[in-house]
Amino acid sequence: MEFTIRAATLEDCKDISRMILELAEYEKVSDQVKIAQRDLEQDGFSKNPFFHGIIAEVPEHLKSKEDSCMYFFTGHTKVGYSLYFYTYSSWKGRAVYMEDLYVMPEFRGKGIGKALMSKVSQLGLAAGCTQLNFTVLDWNKSSLDFYLKQGCWDVTSDLGYHCMRCEGDALEHLAQGGL
Amino acid sequence: MRFTICAAKPEDCKDIARMIMELAVYEKMPDQVKISHKELERDGFGPNPFYQCLVAEVPEEHKSKDGHTKVGYALFFYTYSTWKGRTVYMEDLYVMPEYRGKGMGKALIATVAKVAKEQHCVRLQFSVLDWNKPSLDFYLSKGAEDLTAKEGWHFLRFHGIALDNLAQEAP
Numbered sequence: 001m002e003f004t005i006r007a008a009t010l011e012d013c014k015d016i017s018r019m020i021l022e023l024a025e026y027e028k029v030s031d032q033v034k035i036a037q038r039d040l041e042q043d044g045f046s047k048n049p050f051f052h053g054i055i056a057e058v059p060e061h062l063k064s065k066e067d068s069c070m071y072f073f074t075g076h077t078k079v080g081y082s083l084y085f086y087t088y089s090s091w092k093g094r095a096v097y098m099e100d101l102y103v104m105p106e107f108r109g110k111g112i113g114k115a116l117m118s119k120v121s122q123l124g125l126a127a128g129c130t131q132l133n134f135t136v137l138d139w140n141k142s143s144l145d146f147y148l149k150q151g152c153w154d155v156t157s158d159l160g161y162h163c164m165r166c167e168g169d170a171l172e173h174l175a176q177g178g179l
Numbered sequence: 180m181r182f183t184i185c186a187a188k189p190e191d192c193k194d195i196a197r198m199i200m201e202l203a204v205y206e207k208m209p210d211q212v213k214i215s216h217k218e219l220e221r222d223g224f225g226p227n228p229f230y231q232c233l234v235a236e237v238p239e240e241h242k243s244k245d246g247h248t249k250v251g252y253a254l255f256f257y258t259y260s261t262w263k264g265r266t267v268y269m270e271d272l273y274v275m276p277e278y279r280g281k282g283m284g285k286a287l288i289a290t291v292a293k294v295a296k297e298q299h300c301v302r303l304q305f306s307v308l309d310w311n312k313p314s315l316d317f318y319l320s321k322g323a324e325d326l327t328a329k330e331g332w333h334f335l336r337f338h339g340i341a342l343d344n345l346a347q348e349a350p
Contacts, residue, residue, distance in 0.1 A: 005350050020261045035264045043265060048227070051259040083261055088230040090199045090254055090271045092338075093214040094222060100261050118349035121337060125346050130213075131338045132345070138331035151341030156333035160309035163326040163334065166292065167263075167302045170322025174303070175296045177289035 001062065001110040005119050008053030008081065013040040015078040016053060023102040027137065051099065054119050056080030056112045064104060079107040082116040086127065095131040096124035113146070135163060180241055180281045184290050187232035187252070189224045192216040194249040195232060202273040206308060230256045233290055235274065235283045243277060250278045253287040257298065266302040267295040284317070306334065 008016060017037040024030040043050040055078050063075035080103035087097045098120050103112045121132050132152075136143050148154070155161050166174055187195060196216040203209045222229040235251030242248045251274035258268045269291050274283045288303075295303050307314050307325075319325070326332045337345055 024262060029262075033262045035260075035262065039264050043259065050257055050265055083259070085257075085259055086229055087258065087268065088222065088254070088256055088270060089214075091203060091208075091212045091214065093218045094229055097258065099259055114348065115350050118345050118347075121342055121346040122349035125342065130342070131336055132342055133334060133336050135332045136335055138333055144333075144335075147335055150337070150345055152335050152337040154333050155336050156327055161306040161334050162309055162315075162328065163304065163332045164307055164318055164323045165302055165304045165326055166318075166321065166323045170324075171292055171296065171301070171303055174289050174321055175292035177285060177292075 001058065001107070001112075003056050003058045003062075003079070003107075003110070003112055003115070005054060005056055005115050008044070008055050010041055010045045012053065012055050012078060012081075013037045013044070015055070015076065016040055016081050016083070018076075019078075019081050019102050019104070020100065022104065023100060026102075027140075051083050051085045052123075054082045054084075054116055054123075056103065056107075056116055058107070064106060076104070079104045080112045080116055082120050084120050084124075086124075086129070087133070089131060092130050094127065094129045095133060096120060096127070096129045098132060098134040101134070114150070117150070180237060180278070182235050182237050182250075182278075182281070182283055182286070184233050184235050184283075184286050187223070187234045189220050191232070191234050191249060192219040192223070194247065195219055195234070195252050195254070197247075198249075198252055198273050198275070199271065201275065202271060205273075206311075230254050230270065231294070233287055235278075235287055237278070243275060247275070250275045251283045251287055253291050255291050255294075257300070258304070260302060263301050265298060265300040266304060267291065267298075267300045269303060269305040272305070285321075288321070 014037050024033045057078050063077045083100040084098045087095045089095050193216045203212045233253045234249050236249050254271040255269045258266045260266050292303050
């Protein structure tokens with residue numbers, strides 16, 4: 001299938017927001033999404049962006065057939081995205097973290113997901129990064145298999161690192177103890 | 180014991196590099212440290228820094244056996260959740276063993292949390308090794324959740340040849 005991979009622009013935020021919701025539905029937690037298109041515009045396209053995006057686009061004649069919105073359907077040409085940002089390993093230096101990788105179901109199996117991930121790694125290497133990191137849910141066997149097949153390793157299973165988080169009241173209380 | 184928590188300066192990088200190595204020894208992986216104070220200086224203090232760092236310092240009269248006054252650090256950076264927005268990731272939190280139990284670790288993480296909130300971040304995330312019970316207990320007592328245990332999240336990584344191979348396939 002014909003498709004292009006390019007850097008996301010401000011105008012893409014509407015489609016990115018749509019696909020974020022689709023991905024959250026796939027991960028069974030769509031009620032968890034609290035940010036909207038305008039947050040993406042502000043946080044991704046200002047002077048010091050919090051993230052960078054890549055879009056997978058198909059030509060008009062290959063646009064999507066299905067849409068969850070029953071009221072206004074035009075078909076989508078932006079059919080996948082990856083959202084990433086630069087991080088730092090105190091052992092290895094510059095790294096890149098891939099927060100999301102998503103391809104609409106009807107466009108899967110055509111190399112788009114792999115192309116998006118490859119682009120993130122290419123950009124990361126160009127920026128001097130030595131790692132591409134991300135997380136996957138342990139029940140998501142199809143994604144785990146896809147990634148392991150590409151040569152990555154499971155740092156949690158192999159080394160025992162656990163993801164930890166403070167938010168809400170816990171974060172408030174913690175911050176109140178700061179100097 | 181009196182101590183201060185301040186934003187790191189470029190001249191702190193030698194001490195930060197020293198303490199990074201001490202933390203790696205504690206985590207039983209000292210051979211994994213590949214960067215030095217030079218990379219820390221380059222990557223933390225330019226126009227687009229890759230990280231932020233706080234340093235805990237004691238007065239001269241409390242310096243360590245080896246003569247150090249910089250006795251702890253927290254290294255963090257801004258990240259993004261496509262569900263919740265701006266977040267902070269704390270890459271390292273470390274206090275030299277002889278200075279533990281005096282509130283420095285708590286002050287360091289609390290200051291990271293305070294900075295996070297000032298930047299409108301809604302989450303503070305980090306990782307802990309599953310055998311590191313003292314650290315796990317410390318964080319859980321502060322209200323942190325273990326997402327790996329609770330929700331099944333695993334960290335995955337590409338590096339070395341696998342990363343090169345992946346990049347070569349980019350359109």
